[in-house]
Amino acid sequence: MTQKSKIVYTLTDEAPLLATYSFLPIVEAFTATAGIEIETEDISVAARILANFPEFLTEEQRVKDSLAELGKLATAPEANIIKLPNVSASVPQLKGAIAELQAHGYKVPDYPEAPQNDAEAAIKAKYAKILGSAVNPVLREGNSDRRAPKAVKNYAKANPHSMGAWSADSKTAVASMESGDFYGSEQSLTVAEATDVKIEFVAQDGTTTVLKASTPLKAGEIIDSSVMHLNALKSFVAKTIAEAKAQGVLLSVHLKATMMKVSDPIIFGAIVEVYFAAVFEKYAALFAELGVNTKNGLGDVYAKIAGNAQEAEVKAAIDQAIENGPALAMVNSDKGITNLHVPSDVIVDASMPAMIRTSGQMWNKEGKAQDTIAIIPDRSYAGVYTATIDFCKKHGAFDPTTMGSVPNVGLMAQKAEEYGSHDKTFQMSANGVVRVVDVNGNVLMEQAVEANDIFRMCQAKDAPIQDWVKLAVNRARLSATPAVFWLDENRAHDRQLIEKVNLYLKDYDTTGLDIRILNPIAATEFTLERIIKGLDTISVTGNVLRDYLTDLFPILEVGTSAKMLSIVPLMNGGGLFETGAGGSAPKHVEQFVTEGYLRWDSLGEFLALGASLEHLGQTLNNEKAIVLSETLDQANDAFLKNDKSPARKVGQIDNRGSHFYLALYWAQALAAQTKDADLQAIFAPIAKELTENEAKIDAELIGAQGKAQEIGGYYQPNPALVSKAMRPSTTLNAILDKISALKTA
Ligand SMILES: NC(=O)C1=CN([C@@H]2O[C@H](COP(=O)(O)OP(=O)(O)OC[C@H]3O[C@@H](n4cnc5c(N)ncnc54)[C@H](OP(=O)(O)O)[C@@H]3O)[C@@H](O)[C@H]2O)C=CC1
Ligand SMILES: O=C(O)CCC(=O)C(=O)O
Ligand SMILES: [Mg+2]
Known part of the structure; x- marks a missing residue:
């Protein structure tokens, strides 16, 4: 040695x-x-x-x-x-x-x-x-290779965890925006040569502010930009609140405020403000004086109001708003902690599978399970949960004693995609356009924004993509299992990736392998049809779905994602x-x-x-x-x-x-x-x-x-x-x- x-x-x-x-x-x-x-x-x-x-x-x-x-x-x-x-x-x-x-x-x-x-x-x-x-x-x-080893899977088959029954008339559903979200505005391109881009905001009066002066790009790198329009988000939330109330179901919110630490707390805060609109209107001056920051959730109102002369009154107004609104899903019903208290309490990757495992229900304030409308504002990945919920409504709950397995090969290296976007995410202060401009002055992308909108740029480097395709082929070969790339032809970013995947797959001998590219909803349906027959399917995904699917499938299959083998070569x-x-x-x-x-x-x-x-x-x-x-x-x-x-x-x-x-x-x-x-x-x-x-x-x-x-x-x-x-x-x-x-x- x-x-x-x-x-x-x-x-x-x-x-x-x-x-x-x-x-x-x-x-x-x-x-x-x-x-x-x-x-x-x-x-x-x-x-x-x-x-x-x-x-x-x-x-x-x-x-x-x-x-x-x-x-x-x-x-x-x-x-x-x-x-x-x-x-x-x-x-x-x-x-x-x-x-x-x-x-x-x-x-x-x-x-x-x-x-x-x-x-x-x-x-x-x-x-x-x-x-x-x-x-x-x-x-x-490096990229990730996560799966439940055979012994773990066999253990779950012999000792199945509890699984709540699903009924065809469950009112549980995922609610997402129809327009104005990141999904609807995404632009993407691959840079042929290494370059450097700046992100700048041009206000309506022509003044330009540099948001980020330099982002070096390597040859073959994919970049994308997208916008979450806050007004569209707020109208969507208001509409969904009314629907949840009309249907008599809980309202829950599922975001990833940890990984998406700039965008998702803003989105969380916007939802808190809409749900508690009456309170925020009435106490606007007081909350401004106290520095209430809804990005930190309803909990911030409680923290800042503590000891204030109007504390009791504000708390009563919050209770009244909850009374008037659809009931909120609870994080801890004994302690009265709602889904809207703290942005890090309900994290989509773990919270949605837990709900799907529990008959599609979350906890109400009496501590009883109830159907819920789960708000996942952006459409990019929400369809995966809709498709899974629809599948459970149709086929009933999954059976851990017989179901197949879904290993994942995830693109993750070098801060790939959305999970690397913190330093390129900005909330806008005024109306105008955000431009991504290269060193030669070429405008590569341009997004129209209004005040309060969230602009985001993401990157995915070419070498990690090549490595990811290689890992996927290896995994498919090693486990003799079909592999599905979950990529959406309707998304600009995914279209760039699909081109690369098709190109790099040519580097390998794929004879005898079943490798496909399906959009996330079709991929979910394909995978679930197989899973109930006891068949395995490898999911090959980008960074976000890597995170979501490696909680979703393990929680359904083996009861917890703690039992995953999780390797990053x-x-x-x-x-x-x-x-x-x-x-x-x-x-x-x-x-x-x-x-x-x-x-x-x-x-x-x-x-x-x-x-x-x-x-x-x-x-x-x-x-x-x-x-x-x-x-x-x-x-x-x-x-x-x-x-x-x-x-x-x-x-x-x-x-x-x-x-x-x-x-x-x-x-x-x-x-x-x-x-x-x-x-x-x-x-x-x-x-x-x-x-x-x-x-x-x-x-x-x-x-x-x-x-x-x-x-x-x-x-x-x-x-x-x-x-x-x-x-x-x-x-x-x-x-x-x-x-x-x-x-x-
Ligand atoms: N790789 C990482 O570093 C990750 C870090 N996080 C961080 O962890 C924190 C909590 O996140 P949260 O979304 O609540 O998810 P957690 O996975 O921590 O918790 C969800 C639930 O999963 C069950 N669980 C998770 N791991 C185990 C285990 N090893 N053994 C038994 N049960 C387990 C527990 O349920 P029960 O008690 O009901 O059995 C737990 O309450 C956050 O700060 C988050 O950012 C989250 C994901 C990955
Ligand atoms: O880093 C984090 O905050 C969470 C990571 C995570 O959920 C995952 O890798 O599955
Ligand atoms: Mg995770």
Whole structure:
């Protein structure tokens, strides 16, 4: 071995971070036997805030910029990164993290919502880099390959999750705009030669303002522009509110305010303003004085009005508006938190599948399930959910014991498409046109806008597109499964992509492969017709559908996207191994803190570790790593067969118990294998001891449940306290310690 065997394991937030305190010591102990060093990098919201404001901190409080380091590493061939889900913070979450850090003695600046001077504007600009999906786009220097491994699929078939029945007369539907949205205004082109473009606004009086001075483009890059017209959005929302009320169903809103951190909070705010129009009209002056910002949701009204003389009156007016309107879908009916409280509470990729799994219903304020009109304003991808809902109305709910699977190959590298558009998204201050102009003064695109409209430009580079087509062909070949490119011939951007796909497919021998291009609605229908026959279909999609479909299908097929194998083959040869395809499960933390039970399912971490070890073994010729990966695979199988995933309630196995069983099965598999005698010798006594102590360890872990936990913080919990809470079995800890002793013996 010439190069050091190293895996970087990320420390993130919420449930996955808690789980890491229990799982990482197991990973470190096992992988050390193959000479692998595990390095941790903290990319939590809290750490990212600290890394960005060293000038506000004491020498000892300063931390390095782990995200920047990892972003660099992701472009290096030796990268081997295991990435857990992290919080993509909305403004209310960011403020929460800042307040907690300040309480912990870190003098980071307050978030200046309305900067009063240059210094505050600079602080706000730094915080803007931390907001929303600030991590994933930096690390994703490759396209994604997400699927449910066979063992996971078989487990779901044998142990199906609950699935709410669907009725043909369900009133649930998706509501989208008919015009005036991004879909309706999209323009797109491919630049033949490398160039640089600026985005400028020309007002009606001719004054020109540069919105973004430089966006370098590579040869063959696709760019597009589109506009969401706010007036059209608001009339659509008003119409939909009336429809929901007339039909007696709930109203819900599904956006991606994290990834689309500039556009979607504005859209969310516009919906809040229309739903609560009476309140916003009546208290316009007061809200202006208090600086209410609807981009942060209804929650911002409550936060800003707190303690004001008119607090009770405003709250009563809000209640009245809800009484008058269609009932709102609830995020938490016990606490009275509605769908319109916080933009990051209802995120379309997870919320729509959860609804489809629950008979197409969401929770009303009594905590009962009810049909809903789900607002997804833009038409670009909403049709996928309409088609799925229509399919369920016609065929009933999907059956996890028989349904097929839908792996995904997603275009994602180098901030592809909408998910890379933050820095090219602007809300307009006046009427006029926005132009995209190249260095030679050619106007490449021009969009007419009115005040308040949202203009957006996106990019998709050619090399990632080529890589994506290659991955799709490989996946289709490896799994002998039809592959469908979900591309819409009615969208300007997709027409550019279709041309490239057809061109690059010629680079491969596709004989015997079934590769098609269908628009998203036709692709959904094609895929669902197959799925109910038990047949698999690979979805090959752009960045947004990658995100949506890798929650939709896993949630329907295996109950959660936490069980996905999620690999990002980095374009420069490294590997990024994402754990599952879901998020950081804030609800789980609440349960852990109140009752000492963590129901986070770490299967995604187990699968990612297996893939990471395999990659390391192959690229560095580390035979022991290959053995660790093969035996971990066997352990995962045993883990699923014996049903050792966390349950949901105190007294049953939780996240910590599931880690113990993984360690037990992994050690047993290592003791049983004969490929590597050293590993066999190390793990034979360990497997024996873990096996003999199973009941004792189990009892220690279950005995630790059922009481409130003190972990010293939410965004920046105390490491010693979390470690103590997450590692309550002294017997297990002692056995793990012996592995390193045996290794060095
Ligand atoms: N890759 C990434 O970094 C991602 C990050 N996020 C971020 O996560 C946060 C929360 O997002 P949200 O949309 O609420 O989605 P989540 O996936 O965090 O939560 C939705 C629900 O999914 C279930 N779930 C998700 N993961 C697991 C798991 N490993 N084990 C068991 N159940 C799981 C839980 O349901 P239940 O408790 O009912 O079982 C959970 O409440 C946001 O900040 C978001 O930006 C979101 C997606 C990906
Ligand atoms: O980065 C984020 O905010 C979410 C990412 C996500 O949902 C996904 O990759 O599936
Ligand atoms: Mg997602």
